[in-house]
Structure formats: structure tokens, C-alpha cells
Amino acid sequence: MSIKKTITIGANTTYPLTVKRFGYGTMRLTGEQVWGEPENRDEALAILKATSDNGIQFIDTADFYGADVTNRLIAEALYPYNKDVLICTKVGVARGADKSWQVYDKPDNLRASIEKNLQTLKTEQIQLVHFRVMPGSATPFETSLQTMFEMQREGKILHIGLSNVSKEELEIALQMGNIATVENVFGYEQRNSFTTGGMELRGMHEVLDTCVKEHIVMIPFFSLQTSLHNKENKITVIAQKYGVTNAQVNLAWALHFNDLILPIPGTSKLTHFHENCKAFDLELSKEDLQFLG
Ligand SMILES: NC(=O)c1ccc[n+]([C@@H]2O[C@H](COP(=O)([O-])OP(=O)(O)OC[C@H]3O[C@@H](n4cnc5c(N)ncnc54)[C@H](OP(=O)(O)O)[C@@H]3O)[C@@H](O)[C@H]2O)c1
Structure with a gap:
């Protein structure tokens, strides 16, 4: 079956952005535990430079990858940016000196993080920013999101998305303003929420109906990590069928x-x-999809 090749972010807004429906997530371009410089810096830069040759326009990052490492690599490899490149960052998290992942979602935190992203990415406006929800945070969800909308009105952010969001939070957010995207965990073998290392990761399945109803673009994370460990599943059968x-x-x-x-x-x-990148051109039949389930 042929697939839709492009996707529009903010389709129902004044500033729709259409990109190839296949992006690249930069989190792996760091050292171990998403900390420090990557082991092979030249390879990291080569991957980023190869994005445009492969038609990839959507690049996902965060100032807490490294920290700041992936943003700086993106700027080094791609600045000045092609007009059709869409860089998407996220806020709501910071790294401790001990490499811990810390909640950073108070209004001042979010503002500081956006300023840092603007500076390291060398841009005056970020096209898409995900507010990354840290379940159990002391700051009310609405307070953080309100700050995001304020920064959008100030022109620092073009579109707002939510990451690691629950269905209830997404419904609240939609009462407050436009939500262009959701970035939750989703892969063939992991469609629902789960907890790892004490952190609750919200699954895409929980918010799928709302996203479809509201035409919210769904950006999955951990889609390979959660599925590739299983070498004996139906995926393998289809992989062998097509070589x-x-x-x-x-x-x-x-x-x-x-x-x-x-x-x-x-x-x-x-x-x-x-x-x-080649997966973008792999057409699966109706029977394949029924088999995979
Ligand atoms: N919003 C959030 O909370 C959140 C959380 C996590 C990630 N993200 C974003 O989502 C993006 C994707 O997530 P991810 O990078 O964690 O996970 P992923 O895309 O599920 O998979 C990455 C893992 O799969 C391996 N891999 C990739 N391609 C492979 C291939 N062709 N064959 C075998 N192994 C392969 C990688 O190892 P190699 O490096 O060896 O290829 C790495 O271990 C991230 O880069 C980040 O931008 C967002």
C-alpha cells in the first residue's frame, strides 16, 4: 500500500509547515547515557549532513541531550539552515551534574531553556517546541503550558507540541490553545505506557483517538529501541519476505x-x-499489515 509522503504540522493554523513524513532524532549523537560528546564526532556530523541528501527535513533535538551537545552539532553541521528544515526541540527537563534527568518546568525554567535553545541552535524562532511532561512534577501542567503559549505569542516559538503527555493532559491543553504535535513512546511492540528506571513513559495509544480527531501529528520515540530486541516476532517474517x-x-x-x-x-x-531512510520506500501490503496486527 502506498503511504502519504508528506505531513503538515499546524495544518489548521496560519503557519502550516509541510515536511517529508520521515525525520531524524538526534538523541543518539551524544556520549553514553545521553551525556557529553559522541564517541565519533565526525560520524555524528556526517549523519546530520546526510539528512538533506535523504530529503529529511524534520530534526528532533533537546538542549538536555549532552547537555547542549546535539543542538551544537546541528548548528555546526547545518547552519545556515535550508529554508525547508524544521528543527524541533523540547523543554521541561534539565540534566544534573550527575547526569540525572531533572524536572525543569517552572515558568522561569522554560524561558531559560528556550533562550538556550535559540542561542545554541542559532535561530530567532524555533518552529516546533515540545513541552516534555515529567509525571509527578510540582508545577501544575497548566502553569507550564501557559508559559509556552506566552512565548509563542512573543514569537520565540512557532508551534507547540506536547511530549510524554497523558490523554487527560492533552484534553486540558486543547482547551488552552493549539497543539500541533504529540511525541510519546510508540513502536511495534510498545504502544502503551510503561515505567522504566522510575520514569513513567506515556504511550501513543493512550492519546491516539484524540490526535486523530484533532489532526495532531504523532511523533513516536523509542520505536526501534522497544522492538528490535525481539528477533523472533512477526516483523522478522515480513523482513525475510522482502529481504x-x-x-x-x-x-x-x-x-x-x-x-x-x-x-x-x-x-x-x-x-x-x-x-x-530506505524504510520510507518499503511498501507493505494489506495482508502484511493484517498479519503484523
Ligand atoms: N520526548 C521524549 O521523551 C523522547 C525520549 C527519547 C527519545 N526521544 C527522541 O526520539 C528519537 C528516537 O528515539 P531513540 O533514538 O531513543 O530510539 P529509537 O529510534 O527507538 O532507536 C534507537 C536505538 O536503535 C538503534 N538503531 C537505530 N537504527 C538501527 C538499525 N537500522 N539497526 C539496528 N539498530 C538500530 C540505535 O543504535 P545505533 O546508534 O547503534 O544505531 C539505538 O540503540 C530520539 O533520537 C530523540 O530525538 C524523545
Whole structure:
């Protein structure tokens, strides 16, 4: 079945942005535990430079990757940016000196984080910013989101998205303003919420109906990480049928699952990057999709 090749972020707003429906997530371009410089800096820059050759326009980052490492690499590799590149960052989290992931969602925190992103990405406006929800935070969700909308009115942010969001929070957010995207965990083998290392990760399935109803673009994270460990699943059968890799079938499955899904597979390897990009052209049949379920 042929798939929709492009996707529009903010389709129902004054500033719709249309990009190829396949992006790249930069989190793996850091050292171990998403901390410090990548082991192979040249390869990291080569991957970022290869995005445009592969038609990739959507690049996902955060100032807490590194920290600041992926933003600086993006600017080094791609600045001045092509007009059609869409850089998406996220706020709501900061890193402690001990590499911990800390809640950073008070209004002043969010403002400081946006300023840092603008500076490191060398831009005056960020096209899309996800407010990354940290479940259990002391700051009310509405207070943080209000600050996001304020910064949007000030022109620092073009579109607002939510990450790691629950259905209830998404419904509240939609009463407050436009939400262009949701970035939650989602992969062939992991569609629902789960908790890891004490952190609750919200699944895309929980918010799927709302996203479809409101035409919110769905950006999955951990789609490969949560699925590639299983070498004996139905994905393998389809991979063998087409002579492709499990990663490629995983990504093709997500692309066929719903037109509003924009995959952003992460990798630190140029070979994996090229392999993943080829998944965009892998057409699965109706029978394949029924088999995969
Ligand atoms: N909003 C959030 O809370 C949140 C959380 C996590 C991530 N994200 C974003 O989502 C993006 C995607 O998530 P992710 O990078 O964690 O996970 P992912 O896309 O699920 O997978 C990355 C893992 O899969 C491996 N991999 C990638 N391509 C492969 C291939 N073709 N064959 C075999 N292994 C392959 C990578 O290893 P190699 O490096 O060896 O290829 C890495 O271990 C991130 O880069 C980040 O931008 C957002």
C-alpha cells in the first residue's frame, strides 16, 4: 500500500509547515547515557549532513541531550539552515551534574531553556517546541503550558507540541490553545505506557483517538529501541519476505499504521541512518499489515 509522503504540522493554523513524513532524532549523537560528546564526532556530523541528501527535513533535538551537545552539532553541521528544515526541540527537563534527568518546568525554567535553545541552535524562532511532561512534577501542567503559549505569542516559538503527555493532559491543553504535535513512546511492540528506571513513559495509544480527531501529528520515540530486541516476532517474517531488516519493517509498519505518524528513528551510525531512510520506500501490503496486527 502506498503511504502519504508528506505531513503538515499546524495544518489548521496560519503557519502550516509541510515536511517529508520521515525525520531524524538526534538523541543518539551524544556520549553514553545521553551525556557529553559522541564517541565519533565526525560520524555524528556526517549523519546530520546526510539528512538533506535523504530529503529529511524534520530534526528532533533537546538542549538536555549532552547537555547542549546535539543542538551544537546541528548548528555546526547545518547552519545556515535550508529554508525547508524544521528543527524541533523540547523543554521541561534539565540534566544534573550527575547526569540525572531533572524536572525543569517552572515558568522561569522554560524561558531559560528556550533562550538556550535559540542561542545554541542559532535561530530567532524555533518552529516546533515540545513541552516534555515529567509525571509527578510540582508545577501544575497548566502553569507550564501557559508559559509556552506566552512565548509563542512573543514569537520565540512557532508551534507547540506536547511530549510524554497523558490523554487527560492533552484534553486540558486543547482547551488552552493549539497543539500541533504529540511525541510519546510508540513502536511495534510498545504502544502503551510503561515505567522504566522510575520514569513513567506515556504511550501513543493512550492519546491516539484524540490526535486523530484533532489532526495532531504523532511523533513516536523509542520505536526501534522497544522492538528490535525481539528477533523472533512477526516483523522478522515480513523482513525475510522482502529481504530487508527488522528496523526497516518496524519503521514501515509505523508509517503505514496512521498517516499522522512522523517517525524520527535515532541512530549514532551512518550505516543505520541510511538503512532507516530506505524504510520510507518499503511498501507493505494489506495482508502484511493484517498479519503484523
Ligand atoms: N520526548 C521524549 O521523551 C523522547 C525520549 C527519547 C527519545 N526521544 C527522541 O526520539 C528519537 C528516537 O528515539 P531513540 O533514538 O531513543 O530510539 P529509537 O529510534 O527507538 O532507536 C534507537 C536505538 O536503535 C538503534 N538503531 C537505530 N537504527 C538501527 C538499525 N537500522 N539497526 C539496528 N539498530 C538500530 C540505535 O543504535 P545505533 O546508534 O547503534 O544505531 C539505538 O540503540 C530520539 O533520537 C530523540 O530525538 C524523545
